[in-house]
Amino acid sequence: MNRRPLVVAAATVGVLATAAFALPNLPPNPVTDTIEQRVYKEKGRRFATATDAPARTKSGFALPSWIPKDATDVRIRMRTNGEARMIRFTLGATPLDGPQCSAGAPPKQLSAPDLHAKWWPGSLRAEVRTECRDAHQYQVAVRGKRVYAWTDGTPSPARGN
Incomplete structure (x- = not known):
């Protein structure tokens, strides 16, 4: 009996299982970025200050105008x-x-997006204190000086949508 296919299959399963646990914990790099974009359909960025973020509204990483310029x-x-x-x-x-x-x-609770980030706390629904508008409506929760905002893509009525 040829056991080689079983060994290869077991090794493949082992590698995939290890990758499933390890990839979310690896620092950003071209491999994890590609997997996030192609498999999870997500991407992320980090900026030291709000002024470091792109200013073009066409950029996915441009910040809404309501975020203070001195945010870090x-x-x-x-x-x-x-x-x-x-x-x-x-x-x-x-x-x-x-x-x-x-x-x-x-007035309307937006559902938190089904995105995956280690820096996002579990549930913020009870802490929503405001709604901010730009091109989209954002729900906002504040914990001390830390602000969490999310949108499901609902257009802002102020924009005439």
């Missing part, structure tokens, strides 16, 4: 086949109370 440690995770996005940043001296953000619980 900005992280963005987005869906490559849609408009869902998660953004986390740390507030500077400028508070999050611009004219594009309404205080109080938003």
Whole structure:
């Protein structure tokens, strides 16, 4: 009996299982970036400050205009086949109370996008305190100076959509 195909199959399963556990924990690199984009249909970026993010609105990593310019440690995770996005940043001296953000619980709860990021806390639904608008509606939760915002791609009514 030829056991070679069984050994190859077992080795392949072992490698795939190891990769499934290891890939999410590896630092960003061309291999993990390709897997995230092709398999999970997601991509992410990190910027030291909000001014380091691209200014072009056509860029997927351009920040909404309601994010203060002095925000730091900005992280963005987005869906490559849609408009869902998660953004986390740390507030500077400028508070999050611009004219594009309404205080109080938003009238419509957007579902948190099904994106995967280690820096995103489990559930923020009970902490949603405001809704901010740019091209899309964002739900926003604030924990101390750390701000978490997400959109499922719902267009902002302020844009006439």
